[in-house]
Amino acid sequence: xxxxxxxxxxxxSFGVDQQTAFEVLxxxxxxxxxxxxxxxxxxxxxxxxxxxxxGCGQEATNxxxxxxxVEGDILAPSHRQLGAMVARGITxxxxxxxxxxxxxxxxxxxxxxxxxxxxxxxxxxxxxxVAIQVVLAAGSAYAYLLxxxxxxxxxxxxDKDGIVWAGNWTLKKGSKLNCxxxxxxxxxxxxxxxxxxxxFAGIHKLPVIYMAENNIWAESVHVTxxxxxxxxxxRAAAYGMPGVTVDGQNxxxxxxAVQEAVxxxxxxxxxxxxxxxxxxxxxxxxxxxxxxxxxEEVEKWKKRDPLIVFEQVAKEDGIWSDKLAKETEDRxxxxxxxxxxxVEDESTKPKPDQFIDVTFRDPKFNDAIRKRWEKRKxx
Ligand SMILES: Cc1ncc(C[n+]2csc(CCOP(=O)(O)OP(=O)(O)O)c2C)c(N)n1
Ligand SMILES: [Mg+2]
Numbered sequence: 039x040x041x042x043x044x045x046x047x048x049x050x051s052f053g054v055d056q057q058t059a060f061e062v063l064x065x066x067x068x069x070x071x072x073x074x075x076x077x078x079x080x081x082x083x084x085x086x087x088x089x090x091x092x093g094c095g096q097e098a099t100n101x102x103x104x105x106x107x108v109e110g111d112i113l114a115p116s117h118r119q120l121g122a123m124v125a126r127g128i129t130x131x132x133x134x135x136x137x138x139x140x141x142x143x144x145x146x147x148x149x150x151x152x153x154x155x156x157x158x159x160x161x162x163x164x165x166x167x168v169a170i171q172v173v174l175a176a177g178s179a180y181a182y183l184l185x186x187x188x189x190x191x192x193x194x195x196x197d198k199d200g201i202v203w204a205g206n207w208t209l210k211k212g213s214k215l216n217c218x219x220x221x222x223x224x225x226x227x228x229x230x231x232x233x234x235x236x237x238f239a240g241i242h243k244l245p246v247i248y249m250a251e252n253n254i255w256a257e258s259v260h261v262t263x264x265x266x267x268x269x270x271x272x273r274a275a276a277y278g279m280p281g282v283t284v285d286g287q288n289x290x291x292x293x294x295a296v297q298e299a300v301x302x303x304x305x306x307x308x309x310x311x312x313x314x315x316x317x318x319x320x321x322x323x324x325x326x327x328x329x330x331x332x333x334e335e336v337e338k339w340k341k342r343d344p345l346i347v348f349e350q351v352a353k354e355d356g357i358w359s360d361k362l363a364k365e366t367e368d369r370x371x372x373x374x375x376x377x378x379x380x381v382e383d384e385s386t387k388p389k390p391d392q393f394i395d396v397t398f399r400d401p402k403f404n405d406a407i408r409k410r411w412e413k414r415k416x417x
Contacts, residue, residue, distance in 0.1 A: 051290050051355045052290040052291070052293075052351075053294070054293065055357065056359065059290075059348075060359070060362045062105050063102070063105065063289050063290070063348070064363070065369075065370070066101045066104065067097050067098065067289055067344055067345060068367060069124050069130075069373075070097045070101065070124045070125075071094060071097055072367070072371065072374060073124070073370075074097075074120055076374055078092050086138045086151070088139075088150065089323040089324050090137065090151055090323060090324045091118055091152040091322070091323045092318065092320040092324070093119065093121055093318065094319040094320055095316060095317045095319040095339060095340075095344070096118055096251055096253060096314075096316045097344045097345075098121075098286055098287050098288060098314075098316070099286040099316050100120070100121025100122040100123075101121045101122070101125045102291070103221075103247065103292060104121060104123070104124070104219070106247075106296050106297060107217075108216075109160075110216040112162055112217075112218040113219050114164065114171040114178070114219065115221050116171055116222050116226065116251075117153055118152070118223075118318065122249075123156070123159070123161060126161065127159060128156060130377035131380055131381065133377075134378065134380075135147075135385055136151065136154045138381050138382075139388065140381060140386060140387065141385070141388040142385055142386065143388070144157065144161075145163055146392055147392065148392075149163060150166055153166050162174050162175075168223075168225060168229055168231075169227075169229040169231040169235075171221070172220045174220075175218035175239075176238050179218040179309075180238075180244055182217075182244075182245055183215065183242065186209065191209060192208070192210070192306075193207060193208050193209075194207050205241055207306070209305060209306030214304045215245040215303065215305075217300055218244075218245065218246045218247070219247045220235070220246060221251060222249070223253060224252045224255075224264060225261075226256075227265060236273075236274075239279070240277035240279050243309070245304060245306075245308070246303065247299050247303060247309070247310060247312065248274075248309060249312055250312065252314065252316065253317050253318045255318070255331065258326075260330075269313060270283070271312075274310070277309075277311075279308055279311060280299075280311070281312075282310065282311070283313040283315065284313070284315070286314030286316030287317075287339075287343065287344050287347050288344075288348075289347070292314055295312050296312060299312055319339070349363075
């Protein structure tokens with residue numbers, strides 16, 4: 039995210055001016071929604087197989103965080119991170135190549151449709167196991183810290199007996215750390231992997247942004263059956279990090295909460311747990327009829343849809359524009375239609391060798407990973 043685009047003095051939509059609001063926030067919000075709904079339709083029409091995990095309804099939590107990522111930051115996604123990926127810059131073509139499992143898939147067409155990474159954009163591939171990406175985020179953040187230490191940007195604060203406690207370090211003035219952004223659901227916070235990751239990050243003061251998407255359900259299990267505290271953000275206290283709960287339907291609110299967390303992490307202040315209250319409109323995946331919840335519950339959340347909330351807030355602040363909204367929608371629809379034509383008519387089937395290359399991380403396949411390794415090797 040280009041911080042120069044934020045004009046705090048204007049105090050529009052919590053400090054975001056019209057251009058930023060439309061370009062940086064509204065465009066990915068709407069692109070994620072339109073692309074997601076289109077993929078739901080394509081799946082239901084039988085145009086790609088397996089299943090599909092929709093993130094419809096959760097776009098504001100994803101975009102409000104994803105736009106803060108800069109080059110070198112790691113995105114550790116779960117299975118509903120289309121919004122964060124779009125905010126990070128993924129194209130409709132790359133997403134469709136993944137769900138259609140074509141040779142052009144950013145992840146080599148080897149994964150489940152919605153558990154995928156993109157080495158070009160520093161999006162790590164999660165495994166299908168719930169919460170594992172949270173562990174990968176802590177590991178990446180630890181690597182950032184070690185890199186900074188090797189470069190001489192980290193000062194270790196030894197005590198008078200020559201002992202140093204983990205986390206007792208300060209970043210050299212003017213230095214900045216890369217951040218790891220971990221996304222996970224309410225259900226994932228009940229897993230051991232989650233606790234180990236946040237505990238480790240808390241101890242070492244790692245630059246991780248923990249994005250807890252509380253959408254009330256973990257498949258058919260209600261949040262109250264997975265979480266014994268009222269707020270997921272209450273969990274943060276146990277790991278010595280700040281925890282905050284925000285309206286996950288309001289992209290401006292998420293944007294500002296994450297901005298604060300990112301500033302702290304980049305300047306060596308450690309991790310933050312940001313709980314976003316949100317909701318998924320579709321079932322757990324396309325094969326889930328979601329009959330464990332009521333229509334009233336779904337309708338209640340749809341009244342506070344991220345796009346409706348965006349328009350309300352932008353209107354209250356006098357920065358809404360019908361013209362900009364229509365232009366944005368047309369631009370996105372063109373990209374999506376072109377991408378669908380391409381994936382169905384021109385993309386290519388993966389060859390068996392591609393799976394072997396992916397598994398053994400052949401640099402021929404994964405140029406982006408090789409380049410990153412070359413860069414880090416010399417730190
Ligand atoms: C270790 C493990 N257990 C169970 C599953 C099956 N599973 C996949 S997603 C999911 C629910 C996750 O819920 P939550 O973390 O709240 O994320 P949400 O789907 O709501 O976004 C479950 C149980 C799995 N993939 N891995
Ligand atoms: Mg959930």
